[in-house]
Amino acid sequence: MLYNPPSPLETKVLSRRFGLPDSAAIGTYLATDGYQAFLKASKMTPAQIIDEIKASNLRGRGGAGFPTGMKWSFVPRTSPKPKYIVVNGDEGEPGTCKDRVLMENDPHSLIEGCLIAGLAVDAHAGYVYIRGEYRYLIEILEKALAEAYAKGWLGKNIQGTGFDFDLYAHTGAGSYECGEESALLESLEGKRGVPRIRPPFPAVSGAFQCPSVLNNVETFCAVPHILLGGGKAFADLGVPKAGGTKLTALSGHINRPGVYELRLGFPVRQLIEEVGGGIPNGKKLKAFIPGGSSCPILTAAECEGATMDYDSMASRKSMLGSGGVIIMDEDTSMVKVGLRLMRFYSHESCGWCIPCREGTTWLTKIMTRFYDGNGSRADIDLLGDIAKNMLGRTFCPLGDAAALPMISLVEKFRDEFEDYLKGKRREETSGRLVTV
Amino acid sequence: MTFSPQLEARFATLLASYPPGRERSAMIPMLLYAQDELGSVTDELIAEVARRTGVTPLQVDEVISYYTMLRRKPAGKYHVQVCTNVSCLLRDGDRLFEHACQKLGIENHGVTADGQFSIEEVECMGACSWAPAVQVNYEFHHDVTPDKLDRLLDELKEKR
Numbered sequence: 001m002l003y004n005p006p007s008p009l010e011t012k013v014l015s016r017r018f019g020l021p022d023s024a025a026i027g028t029y030l031a032t033d034g035y036q037a038f039l040k041a042s043k044m045t046p047a048q049i050i051d052e053i054k055a056s057n058l059r060g061r062g063g064a065g066f067p068t069g070m071k072w073s074f075v076p077r078t079s080p081k082p083k084y085i086v087v088n089g090d091e092g093e094p095g096t097c098k099d100r101v102l103m104e105n106d107p108h109s110l111i112e113g114c115l116i117a118g119l120a121v122d123a124h125a126g127y128v129y130i131r132g133e134y135r136y137l138i139e140i141l142e143k144a145l146a147e148a149y150a151k152g153w154l155g156k157n158i159q160g161t162g163f164d165f166d167l168y169a170h171t172g173a174g175s176y177e178c179g180e181e182s183a184l185l186e187s188l189e190g191k192r193g194v195p196r197i198r199p200p201f202p203a204v205s206g207a208f209q210c211p212s213v214l215n216n217v218e219t220f221c222a223v224p225h226i227l228l229g230g231g232k233a234f235a236d237l238g239v240p241k242a243g244g245t246k247l248t249a250l251s252g253h254i255n256r257p258g259v260y261e262l263r264l265g266f267p268v269r270q271l272i273e274e275v276g277g278g279i280p281n282g283k284k285l286k287a288f289i290p291g292g293s294s295c296p297i298l299t300a301a302e303c304e305g306a307t308m309d310y311d312s313m314a315s316r317k318s319m320l321g322s323g324g325v326i327i328m329d330e331d332t333s334m335v336k337v338g339l340r341l342m343r344f345y346s347h348e349s350c351g352w353c354i355p356c357r358e359g360t361t362w363l364t365k366i367m368t369r370f371y372d373g374n375g376s377r378a379d380i381d382l383l384g385d386i387a388k389n390m391l392g393r394t395f396c397p398l399g400d401a402a403a404l405p406m407i408s409l410v411e412k413f414r415d416e417f418e419d420y421l422k423g424k425r426r427e428e429t430s431g432r433l434v435t436v
Numbered sequence: 437m438t439f440s441p442q443l444e445a446r447f448a449t450l451l452a453s454y455p456p457g458r459e460r461s462a463m464i465p466m467l468l469y470a471q472d473e474l475g476s477v478t479d480e481l482i483a484e485v486a487r488r489t490g491v492t493p494l495q496v497d498e499v500i501s502y503y504t505m506l507r508r509k510p511a512g513k514y515h516v517q518v519c520t521n522v523s524c525l526l527r528d529g530d531r532l533f534e535h536a537c538q539k540l541g542i543e544n545h546g547v548t549a550d551g552q553f554s555i556e557e558v559e560c561m562g563a564c565s566w567a568p569a570v571q572v573n574y575e576f577h578h579d580v581t582p583d584k585l586d587r588l589l590d591e592l593k594e595k596r
């Protein structure tokens with residue numbers, strides 16, 4: 001099911017089956033080129049498959065944007081250990097709800113992406129880690145897996161190719177940190193989701209300490225399209241160093257929120273005005289989060305001329321992230337947003353390393369007293385200081401994920417924090433924001 | 437400890453899903469699926485899952501305390517989860533949460549006296565574009581207004 005109407009400005013590649021009757025069924029999949037990319041890949045050498053992915057300029061869609069072909073090439077194919085494919089379907093980044101739409105409407109493309117990755121790195125088993133709240137998606141995926149086994153697209157000697165592959169759905173149980181790749185791997189082993197020190201990276205020591213390919217759902221879903229249409233064609237959809245489309249989830253103060261598939265390099269203005277239908281009640285844009293709450297927040301001025309791709313966002317000292325675009329209008333209280341975000345990060349910090357555990361706790365304490373009207377000017381500096389001292393000093397990037405938005409808030413919206421102290425706090429905000 | 441045949445079948449599949457000697461991997465899914473049936477993670481369940489996955493009960497307990505969905509005390513028959521994270525907040529998710537508390541007469545993590553409803557303020561649940569979002573048990577509700585929530589809760593009340 002789709003929860004928002006499509007936009008005519010979309011480029012339908014990964015979402016091309018969305019809206020077809022029974023789009024998640026294997027019959028629909030097979031009738032629309034399904035599993036043909038796997039058959040094609042089965043006649044290629046592993047190096048050829050990886051070269052095709054490299055040529056597509058596909059970059060990881062989970063947030064960090066690492067080149068996928070390169071990641072796959074790091075897996076030591078000749079290692080005597082078994083290799084694994086791991087799908088990150090934890091989707092916990094606030095603002096992000098696109099993997100959900102992919103798994104719900106086209107689960108077989110995810111399965112096919114895993115099969116192709118398996119061919120590329122000589123893996124014969126894979127795990128799809130799905131957040132516990134997405135129980136209905138686990139059911140959809142399990143149904144798709146059963147169909148694929150029944151029709152010989154999973155299991156032993158798939159379609160006579162001699163290639164064996166098993167894929168399993170694995171449920172999480174409520175943890176944002178388990179979306180972080182190494183914490184996910186710990187969780188997959190039945191442990192607390194605490195990150196691992198790297199190196200070694202998952203390519204060398206991943207699931208069960210064996211070489212693994214770990215990618216986001218959307219990254220795997222792009223793979224069949226790349227194999228079928230060719231890496232070059234996929235690359236051409238995007239911008240020079242990043243190929244293809246990005247599923248973009250629009251949320252916040254926008255007339256037509258929803259998940260839309262857009263070419264990388266899509267202009268931010270057009271995204272807001274045309275795809276999203278503008279900001280409700282003719283209000284002005286105040287702030288823009290390009291890819292989930294962990295990205296530095298951009299001001300309206302910084303959005304001028306910006307496009308939705310890695311380089312454009314990096315040049316504005318933010319990130320494309322996960323594709324979760326959050327729009328805030330001129331009436332938004334940035335103090336309130338700051339408090340809510342810090343509460344999220346302190347709640348989700350796994351507590352393993354001190355800079356993150358203490359940093360997020362203190363950011364929340366200070367934001368709370370500030371929000372309650374007991375703050376001081378020194379607190380504004382302190383928030384920035386603490387956040388800056390967390391940067392790069394934590395075991396995994398959750399610390400940065402909390403620090404980056406905090407720094408951008410106090411630096412770019414300092415006036416508003418100062419006004420808040422003078423009692424000019426927006427009446428609308430006081431007294432709420434309850435617990436967690 | 438005896439479970440329903442469906443849950444036993446689920447356990448068997450799970451225990452066979454991981455490489456040999458890696459039964460521990462099945463622990464978290466086993467706990468969550470069992471909780472769905474039992475209402476909470478009981479001491480007895482911990483001992484049973486520990487036995488079947490080849491770890492100590494303490495090792496299971498230590499894992500449970502990490503995951504927010506695993507709970508040692510039963511929730512209501514209908515566990516109402518309201519997201520107040522940023523995308524939902526911008527669409528009055530916090531107001532919706534307060535409204536739900538008032539309507540049910542309980543506070544965060546509370547359970548109604550009759551055990552029918554419980555409430556929890558939750559983090560982003562992956563419904564940001566259809567905010568504010570609510571989950572009742574595993575069921576998603578999108579673009580929820582206070583009125584819509586009232587109707588939903590009233591319907592569930594009548595269902596009992």
Ligand SMILES: Cc1cc2nc3c(=O)[nH]c(=O)nc-3n(C[C@H](O)[C@H](O)[C@H](O)COP(=O)(O)O)c2cc1C
Pocket residue numbers: 059060061062063064065066088089090091092093176177178179180181182214215216217219396397398401
């Ligand atoms: C705190 C934290 C949470 C994360 N959550 C997710 C997530 O829910 N889904 C995801 O795909 N990646 C998430 N990531 C990124 C992963 O660590 C990893 O980079 C990604 O899954 C790799 O896949 P990709 O290369 O296809 O993007 C998270 C990272 C951090 C630090």
Ligand code: FES
Pocket residue numbers: 094095096519520521522523524525559560561562563564565567569
């Ligand atoms: S912020 Fe509420 S569902 Fe994502």
